[in-house]
Amino acid sequence: MAKDDNQIPKKMFIGVVWNCAAELKVLLSALLFFCSLITLFQFFPSSISNLRGCAAFPPPAAINFLSTSASPVENKKLQDVVIANGLTKRNFNAYGSAAYNFILMSAYRGGVNTFAVIGLSSKPLHLFGKPKYICEWVPHVETLNSVNVTGYKILPDWGYGRVYTVVVVNCTFPTSVGHDGVGGKLVVYASTSGGGDTDFDLTDTIDALTENPGQVNSLQFQAEPKYEYLYCGSPLYGGLSPQRVREWIAYHVRMFGEKSHFVIHDAGGVHPEVMEVLRPWIEKGYVTLQDIKEEERFDGYYHNQFLIVNDCLHRYRFMTKWMFFFDVDEFIFVPKETNLKAVTDSLSDYTQFTIQQRTMSNKLCYLDDNAGRIYRKWGLEKLVYRDIKRGIRRDRKYAIQPRNVFATGVHLSENLKGKTIHKTEGKIMYYHYHGTISERREPCRQLVNTTDKYLDGTPYVVDTTMREAAGAVKMFELRMIGPVLQKTHQ
Missing domain, CATH: 2.60.40 (Immunoglobulin-like)
Known part of the structure; x- marks a missing residue:
């Protein structure tokens, strides 16, 4: 009899659970969801994780925060005023601030x-x-x-x-x-x-x-600068092509020489594959990499490009004789019969000189041998069609003697002491492969075997100037850092 009495409560419990199964499922599901939500809040950014306070009782001090000394400043609200003859003066009440003062x-x-x-x-x-x-x-x-x-x-x-x-x-x-x-x-x-x-x-x-x-x-302000040439790079962002960056850095280290340095600013574009390309040159002392991704919080022109180049100007102004400003899809060129030092020495009386652009097609590739081999060539070797359209404005880039410059821009400086020269076409220029570095894909869209071509209303002619320099650049890279970048992909 006692055994049966002990079973009665168990049967009653089972019966209650069975009859209330639906309600229990809802209750348990809600409890599981609530606990999961609290757990997930731990991994949210700080601005969102502050919501965790909603799941807990506030501390006593937080309940009466409006009565503390840290309470927000209350602006006196201005009311509309009726002046005379039915004229009503409307007032506007401002709260907060639209942007930071500085x-x-x-x-x-x-x-x-x-x-x-x-x-x-x-x-x-x-x-x-x-x-x-x-x-x-x-x-x-x-x-x-x-x-x-x-x-x-x-x-x-x-x-x-x-x-x-x-x-x-x-x-x-x-x-x-x-x-x-x-x-x-x-x-x-x-x-x-x-x-x-x-x-x-x-x-x-x-x-x-x-x-x-x-x-x-x-004495540091009069001392001989450490470098002959220093490059101040604009912010790098997006999915950059490691192979194009590889070509650019090897080409310019060779051209600028041993007494040169390159300051690269990472706004999100130096992903692991690009970092692998830069690392050998960083270890050799030619490249400094700066992480500036925090500037993306503030909405300025082109990833705050003007901010970055001005920081670079003043940070390194006493460390170099000449400072260059151009992008990583642009290649400086001087004629074969001279060199960069001879050019800058001839312009030493000027604080600033600008450099004219030669625009290259980022789609047309010259096919003069086996089609299967062209995709293994560097961009310098196969992107050889130059835009020869007349009557359009060509953007210029520039170089300065930074000790005489107070602030700078992207295409030139307007805040300097000394002279500027623009007529440098026969001395120095740059080849612009617009857009070829911002995509991780083969740049050749059309293979062409003629010496001239019209595309989208623009006339192009073959210009093999940079192609002829590619072999020497490859040998220079191999001699300087070895074969570590031989398997670099687009």
Whole structure:
């Protein structure tokens, strides 16, 4: 009898579970989903993972956050006003800010009394307002007085900015600062000056540069530069072709010579295969790679190209005699009877010279031998059709003597002291293979065996100048880094 009594509760439990099976399934499913959601939040970015607070009870301090000293500043709301004769004055109430006042990338000393501060700022602020900058040098020793000066604002991107525009603030003091060996810091006060709103002004304090005691050696500004040539690269992004990058770097290391250096800026384009191409040259000391992907947070022109080249200018201005600005689908060329040093020496009286473009087809390939072999050739060897259309503007690239330049652009600098020369066609030029580096595929779309060709209304002729240089470049690469890149793919 006792045995049967013990079975009664079990039977009752089973019966309840059986009758409530549907409800239990819903309850268990909801519980499983809730637990899974909490687990997934652990792996979300910080901006999303803050939602985890929704799944927990807030701490006591968070409940009354509006009553704490950290509460948001409340703007006094302006009401519409009826003035007279039925005239109503409408008011507008602004909250928050559309873009940052200033985004600091870098600051560099440009001499014993001058500095350059490079950053981004709201384009509408500079387009419609009159923001101002005050520079202050603050010595580390409290007994020494700080020095203030008005900063000179340079906007080098020719109005190409988007949400943000590039700003280079030149801080030049009347006398030397920081030369006493005690160190100090450069502070910049960035004022919106209303920014179009006469009732509102905002000043941000920016610790731009700090120097330790004894860090500054004034002789560095007159010393012989380490390099003859330095390349400042624009941001690299997208799915770049490792083979095209391989050709470009080997070609230019050979041309620029032993006293040269290449600064590559990675905005997402240096994927593992491209890194394999650059690594041998980094190890040889010819290439510096900088990760600038963080700049993608800020909406500027062409991956903030103007920002990057200005940072490069001021970072390396005392390390090189000449600084070149062009892209990785462009190849500098000088005639066979001369060399790059002879060309730059002949232009040494100029702060800047520009370089004319020769546009090459990125689709037509010259077929003069077995069709099966052409796909194994370098792009320099098979992309030989040059655009000869007349009457169109050709973009130029340029080189500068950076110690005489205050800010720079993509196609030339407008902020320099000294002369610029544009008539350099017989001395130096560059071959432009537009778009061939941005795709990881065979560049040849059409194989042609004629010396001239019309394509989409554009006349082309065969130009084998770069093709003739390819053999020497291959031998140079093999001699410098060995066969490590022989199996590089598109």
